[in-house]
Amino acid sequence: MAETHGSYSMSNERMTQPGKIMLVGIGPGSVEHMTQRAREAIAEADTVIGYVTYIKLVADLLEGKEIIRKSMTEELDRAVEALERARQGKKVALISSGDAGVYGMAGPTFEVLFQAGWKPPREGDGAPQDVELEVVPGASALNSCAARVGAPLTHDFCAISLSDLLTPWPTIAKRLNAAAQADFVVALYNPKSGRRTRQIVEAQRLFLCHRDPNTPVAIVKSAYRRRERIEMTTLAHMVDADIGMLSTVIIGNSNTFVQHGLMVTPRGYANKYDLQDGQAHTGERPGRSLSTGLNGWLDNLFADHDAGDSVELLAQRFGLPAGYIHQVLQEPLEVSASPHETEAADEA
Numbered sequence: 001m002a003e004t005h006g007s008y009s010m011s012n013e014r015m016t017q018p019g020k021i022m023l024v025g026i027g028p029g030s031v032e033h034m035t036q037r038a039r040e041a042i043a044e045a046d047t048v049i050g051y052v053t054y055i056k057l058v059a060d061l062l063e064g065k066e067i068i069r070k071s072m073t074e075e076l077d078r079a080v081e082a083l084e085r086a087r088q089g090k091k092v093a094l095i096s097s098g099d100a101g102v103y104g105m106a107g108p109t110f111e112v113l114f115q116a117g118w119k120p121p122r123e124g125d126g127a128p129q130d131v132e133l134e135v136v137p138g139a140s141a142l143n144s145c146a147a148r149v150g151a152p153l154t155h156d157f158c159a160i161s162l163s164d165l166l167t168p169w170p171t172i173a174k175r176l177n178a179a180a181q182a183d184f185v186v187a188l189y190n191p192k193s194g195r196r197t198r199q200i201v202e203a204q205r206l207f208l209c210h211r212d213p214n215t216p217v218a219i220v221k222s223a224y225r226r227r228e229r230i231e232m233t234t235l236a237h238m239v240d241a242d243i244g245m246l247s248t249v250i251i252g253n254s255n256t257f258v259q260h261g262l263m264v265t266p267r268g269y270a271n272k273y274d275l276q277d278g279q280a281h282t283g284e285r286p287g288r289s290l291s292t293g294l295n296g297w298l299d300n301l302f303a304d305h306d307a308g309d310s311v312e313l314l315a316q317r318f319g320l321p322a323g324y325i326h327q328v329l330q331e332p333l334e335v336s337a338s339p340h341e342t343e344a345a346d347e348a
């Protein structure tokens, strides 16, 4: 394997045959959990660029390739170097753990490319073509970590990174607060490092303003890697757990439960059906929105407004902007859809 260290300046040197950059998500770290296309992309590459740990994870696939190892903080260098090589006509695999588009190399690479005047090649317009680019998706940490602990993401969820290296803390805190308040299941990426130890404590504090201290929390370290470690705990105790740079913290919503050590967030079937006999509850119909779905809510909203509740009071009741409630009330109620129309796919 040829090796290169250090950073390069960008040159305009181009070969007649433009090269290609492949932004490859390698999944959680085990070769079995890489996609077929990710393996092919690495096999096709002349040069593989990545953070040292990720290079180690795919070491078996790198025979005969130029390898460029970079440190965690050299993301822009990785992108610049990939463009440099690709403009020399090489195929370059720029690897990220998980998915390259989730807190990975895809964003910084596009930024560097646009800055360097790159445009996506267009077939047959006769203009000189720049390097090709392909984003190869991979299973992100939230998919891998969820799979290891049960089914915690079966309802609405979001990902929040606790890294304040590039994001101001007030932005992170506002997002944590909004997600906690809105009852999202939350996957916390970059929860803690040697230097960043207080962020997870502040995240817990914000969540405890909105959620029960017994809310289930799963902490998954190095999912599908040699040193994998899984810890099930609660919101009240999560900061006592072993959390590091290679951990993802999944905080359940108000319905998430743990049974036989497995963390599950219900999809919502119990809102509509008796789970024993499969019969719909009174007032609910299979394949139709819940009685508390949009149409039911609108009926009640109009009724409450007609009964004298002000826009401001309704806004406060539902935690929604008064301007939105005002707009909704301007629009006449629609006649319900045909009773024969079903939306069973929603429930699959």
Ligand SMILES: C[S@@+](CC[C@H](N)C(=O)[O-])C[C@H]1O[C@@H](n2cnc3c(N)ncnc32)[C@H](O)[C@@H]1O
Binding pocket: 028, 029, 096, 097, 098, 099, 100, 101, 102, 103, 104, 139, 140, 141, 142, 144, 145, 188, 189, 190, 191, 220, 221, 222, 223, 224, 225, 244, 245, 246, 247, 248, 249
């Ligand atoms: C810079 S982000 C990279 C995310 C990656 N692109 C993805 O889609 O999973 C690094 C963070 O991802 C999470 N992570 C990545 N791989 C993981 C794994 N195998 N197990 C647990 N968490 C992981 C951790 O929260 C870590 O701090």
